[in-house]
Every structure is written in structure tokens, then in C-alpha cells.
Amino acid sequence: MEPLYKPDGVEQRWQQTWENEGLYAAGAGRRRDESYVIAIPPPNVTGSLHMGHALNGSIQDVLVRWHRMMGYDTLWQPGFDHAGIATQNVVEKQLVAEGTSRQQIGRDAFVERTWEWLGQTGRTIMDQYRRLGASVDYSRERFTMDDPYIDAVMTFFTRLWDRGWIYRANRIVNWCPFHRTAVSDLEVVHEDMDDTLTFARYPFTDGSGSITIATVRQATILADVAVAVHPDDERYRHAIGKEVVVPVVGRTVPVIADPRVEPAFGSGALKITPGHDPLDFEIGRDHDLPQLAVIGLDGRMCDAAGPEFAGLDQREADDRVVAWLKEHDQLEKREHYRHAVGTCERCHSRIEPLVSLQWWCAMEELARPAIEALQERRVRFHPESQHRFAIKSLEEAPDWCISRQLWWGHQLPIWYCPDGHVTVQWPAPDACAECGSGALERDPDVLDTWFSSALWPFATLGWPAETAEVARYYPGDVNSTAREIIRLWENRMIFSGLFLLGEIPFSDVIIHSTVLAPDGRRMSKSLGTGIDPMEPIDDHGADATRYGLLKISSTQDVRFSYGAIEEGRKLANKLWNVARLIVTAAGPEASAAVRPRDLEERWILARLDAAREEVEGCWHRFEFSAATGVLYHLTFDDFCDWYAEAIKARLYDGDADAAATALAALERLLAVLHPVLPHVTEEIWLNLPAQRPRLIVSPWPEPDSSFAADLHALDRVQEAAQTFRRSSVQVELGSDDERRIFAAVVRPDRAKANGDAEAERARLLKEIARGEDMLANARFVDNAPPQVVEAEREKLARYQRELEALPL
């Protein structure tokens, strides 16, 4: 064993060994009946792992390794999401770069090309998980487009259909003109943009002047069917019921009253364009107004806009409309206006609200049991604030637009016959369910990618087939993910699990922190602030990276910190070296045995057990950062600086009992550290004398109360040592044991140099004065809890003794 622990090579070796020996597989190390199941949030096949994946992987791996050591039948399910629009976006852009397009090569060729491309990316991602030391069952890799998974998706759809919860409706949707598909509200991101607000006058038909409206989308004037004002708006009361002439097109439309108009905005009068605005769509529907469309699916002006405009880019059309207004003296003014505009999450094209025929899933019946389950705490979100958010999101969830006009994804199990009958069936029907026609055509649309993600925890187990795995591993235990995905994924897994299997897929949802760049900005490729998690892993090791990420994790957003990772590296190195001390001194013939003879040996055994319990508490509460603190303190302060220093001399003397006990203590330390630092602990384990199973599947230390009484045995020695080192004041110790340990750990030659009796005297006098003040305060003594007063008295007495012991 070298003095410097070098993770590179060691970690890769263990990662291969564990996987090859089947120790990552479901059920490895199983010694009890209960299962422990986590389904990894399947990364999109499009990319590589980012820092959030590394943190999330570390969190899940700690829980999984811990449960594996406790003997649970543990399954950590890996795989990928086909990520419909995200994947199509990447491949489509590749085609554009090659000077072609998906339309040119056609659907079949496009899908084939996508399959080819993701054969490479998937491999990369799984290798990155391996490099992190993630103990997922790599033999069970699943993909949301595997054939059995497709069965699950289609079954989900047909069951919803059978309940009558899926319907087709013409509604206004968010339309991405680049991808030429509808996207859900959740896939639209709002970005601040500079715009121009145009104020245009619409003349009344009776010649009594005009009414002014304000708009940022001048081209949509062509599709106006009304002007609306607020019913209580005194300025426009006279106008209600009159008619105005729409500029350019000359259409006569009514002025209506609707409370949804905001009088304070713009001119207070709103032009109504039901075909191209969600609010106008609703107002139009409630007032029985027609829907006109002037913008086509490609985002350009369509034929309905008239021959002058057809085919124009919207911006050009805007300019022409403005020119017309100016020419006819109907342009009142134009103002700079900065506002949030909806854009496509994937390609950032401006979203066009369009009326289109889409498939919807009614949410009310699906959400209700999920809301109840959350309210009854049958599933819990951590932290608690996210639990409330999850409930609120379900309560407010609008019907889910599940159809997408994409090519990459699960095609809807809907067929049409020439007579227009609709057959919904899976497996695919041979003939129309209504008329028996064999000439069926499948609906070209695919499902929203989250429709299939929602089934991840059980579709990966073979559902809808009644597999032994579903029976054994469903429901699972924990799901850990990022905050922004609660509505997209967590809630949908909850309601689909309840609907299809009658149970929620997990009992706890961990919402982990977002890892920001060191400067506090978001980590993103476009900003250049991203840090590849493989970088710290290569530089400092997977153990150090795992430790560092867990240390900085909390409930809020956290900044990435190399310092935290270096701390992890130091911990691994420290551990390596104390193991070197013990193993070398014990010799190859030694064996571990708990044979404590002296106080410090009983004390470290008690400390190890107490720390084990503290760490378990942290993990039960999902407080990963707190756990790293416990482990660091245990290793550096308790195990190395006190225990190892105290027994060092006896180890050199060849004391077999001390060596056996030290080996036993080291084994317990390694076990407690293993879930966070799996590689270095396994490597040390290998170097211990005697044959034993791999640490990864070795039992987690059992509670051991034998030495609990000695937990505080060293408190007095530690305090005496600190006093001595600081001031050269020798504090009287109570027993030979205490004096012996003091002598072994404290080296007088090093302490004296720092002694400054005068400074110490001043410090003690200050403390004593403060303590006397407090005890002289009647209100404090009368009202503080007795133990607080007593503690203050003891502190005061101790300071007095130390003061008296100071050399003059």
C-alpha cells in the first residue's frame, strides 16, 4: 500500500469487478425478504450526463448500497427515455446541417436514422454511470421504445380510452413552427423579448370616431372578429354594441364587453383573434364568434390571409399592416415593449397559438385519487414545500394534450377506416370495429414523451404482463429527481400507478438541489458555464466527487465547489493511510476480533456505533450533506486523531489484541463509509488480512450497545488536551487510563511552544466574568431551565480551576 491513495485505475477496476461478479444485479447480497427499489430517472438518449445526474446518481447510489448491505433485495433500475421532441430536434438539426430535412427523407428513413444515432449515445451515458460507481443493475437496461414497453404505453392509452377519458378536440394549442407540432404548456418556456406595441384605430361603422386597440402581433389583425372592452370601463361604455371596421381586411365586427379584458393595459380595448390567442379563443367561444386563421403550421401567413399576404413571414406581414395603418391614418402610436414570449423549450422558436385538432386526456378523474394519496401522505415529497406544490399542481392540472405531430415516439393506437370510423385497439386491429373495413389507416401522431415516462417504474418490470418482477418489486421505495420535473413526471407516475396498478410506485420523492456553476449562474452549455461531471471524477476520483456533491447538496440551489470534492479526496486519502497503519502493524497473520482491553478501544467502538446510528438517521431523513459531516468527523477526529494515535504505540509493540480490535474497528468504519466512498473502502477491504466477501455485499454493522457506556469516556481527556495545548496548563485527570491516553496523544514538546499563559488568563477571566454576570441575573436563574443554569455553573467552576492551574 502506497502512502498516497490514487483513485485512478483502482476505481475502474472495482467498477468492472462488481459488475462482472454480478454484485450490481438485482438481489445481490440479499439476506432478507423485503425489497428496496429505485427506478433511475431515465436520462434522455440525446446527450451525456450533467452535474445534476451525477448528484442524483450519488444520492440514489448511497441509498441503494446502504440497503444492499442491510440485506434487502435491492433493485436499481437503469435505462433511457426516447425523449420524443428532444431527440427529434437533435436529429432534425443534423439533417438541416446536412442540407436536407426530415420532410425530404421521409418518416421511415427519419426514424431509422434516429435509431442508428442513439445506438452510440446510450453507450456513453451508461459508461458515465459506471464511472460514477452507480450500482444500477446494468443487465436490466430498459428503453421507453423497447417492444414490451410499447405494450405498456398502448395499454395505458386503451385503458384511458375505455374509461372515456381520452377525447379529440379542436382547441387552441401551443404550436412550434419549427417542429410543426403541438406542445404542452409545460414544454413552453417564456423568454423576455423586445417588442413593439402598436396602437391602431378601428373606426366605428356609424362614423362616430374610432376605438384604439393595442397589439404586438399586427399581422393577426387580419383574423380579428371583434373588439372587446371591460363592461365597467366608463371610457368605452358607449362603444359596446357598436360595430367597427377591421383595418386592411375591412371586415365589420362587433364591440363586445368581457370582464377578462384588463382596462389598465394598452388602450383598454382588446382586439379579439380567437384563431391565434388563447384568451381570445375563450372569449370568442363564450361570445359565439367565428375563428379565423391567418397563420399556417409553418408559422408563415397562410392562404386565408389573402393573396397579398399568403406565404409572407409574420414580421413582413406585420410591417405591411403597419404601413397600411400609417397610410390610412389609423396608426396612433408605437411603443417599445419588453415582455415574456412563449418559446419552444427545445428549439426556442416563438410559439404560435393555433387552433388545431388534438387528442386530450381528461385529468379530473385521474388526478383525484392522486391528490387524496398525497394529502394522506401515502407518498411524501422531500422537502415538505415540494409536497404542497405537488398537490397544488395536481389540483390545477388542465387536461393533458397528449398528441404530437412528430415522427419519433409512440404512434397512437388509433385507426381510421375510409368511412371515418375510429378504432382504438391494441394490438393493432385487422378491421374497423364499426364497419369491418380492412382499409385502416393509423393516426400519424405520436404520444407526448411524458405519456410513456409516466409508466417507467412498472413498465420496466414487464407490466402489463403479470410478471414475477411486478409482484416482487412493485411498488418501489424512492424516486429522486430535480425540481422542475415534478409536474411533468412525478405527478404523472403517481396517478398512472394508482390508475393502472392501484398503488403509487414509491413512498418517498426526493427533490434534490439544482447544481449551479461556481459563480452562481445556471450550468448550461449555451452560457458556457457547464462542468462535465467526468472532469472532477478524472481529477479527484469518483469517491471524492460523490462525497463533494453530497456535501454541497441541500434543499436549495447550490454552487458547485471543487473544495468540497477535494475534501472528499482528502477523506479517502486519510482513510487509506490509517488503514495502512493498522494493516501493516497487524501483519498478514492477524484477524479481526473485538477484544478491547482499554478505555480508548471501548470508546472508539461506542463512537463507531453512535456514528453509524447518526448516519442512518441522516439517510432516513434524506439529509445527505449532514451525513458527510458525520463521516468526516468520525474518520478524521475520532478514528485517526484520537483512537489511532492512542493505540499506535501498542500496535508497534506487536500487541495482538490491540491489532485484532483495531482491525475490527477499521472494518466497521469501512462499512459505514462504503455507501459514500465505495471504491476506496473496497480497495482497503481487499488489503485486510483474511478472506471475506466483497464489502459491497457485506453486512451493514449491527447496532452494538456493548460499549455505549464508554461513548463519552474521552471527553475529559480531549478537553484536558485542548487546555494543555493552548496554555500548557496541566489539568488533573481522574484515572490512569485517562492519563495514559493523554500521554499517548499529546506531545508536550509540540504544545509548549504555543503556550501563552497571559492570553489564556485573559480569556478565562473574560469567560468567568460573563458566567458570573449570567448567574447574578435573577431573571435568568429563575426562568431558564435548571439544566441550563447548572451547565453554566459547571462551566464557571471549570474556568476557575483552569485559571488557578495557570503558571504564574
Added chain:
RNA sequence: GGGCGGUUAGCUCAGUUGGUAGAGCGCCUGCUUUACACGCAGGAUGUCGGGGGUUCAAGUCCCUCACCGCCCACCA
């Protein structure tokens, strides 16, 4: 506009039920004859964002203001 969170040492952050502020890094001082200098021992540094309130006692509970961040959102 709505919701949530943050503001504690030079930096990154902990602070459980109110009991008189901590860690790591950095900095200063002193230590290497057989675990580790990726180490050991010691030290300095805080009006706990501002203001008000409750309490014997507030970083912790309440109100308020300021700034920062995230999520959500149909003021065209």
C-alpha cells in the same frame, strides 16, 4: 402578476424543538527520526441583510422593508 426559497466568518455553506454562533476551504503561528504535509497542533476573523415586535432569553417565532434566486403565469 402569483408561489416558493435565500441573505450567518474572506469564500462555499451547516445551524434539529428559542438557551447566548459552527464546519470545510483560505489566512497566521508552530511542528516531519516508522499511517498520512492530500498531515498534526494552535490561532485570528461574525452588530447572523435593515427596522420593529413577542420572550427572562431570538440566527431560530411574528410583522415589515431591501436586495438576490428559482418555478409558475393568456395584460393583448
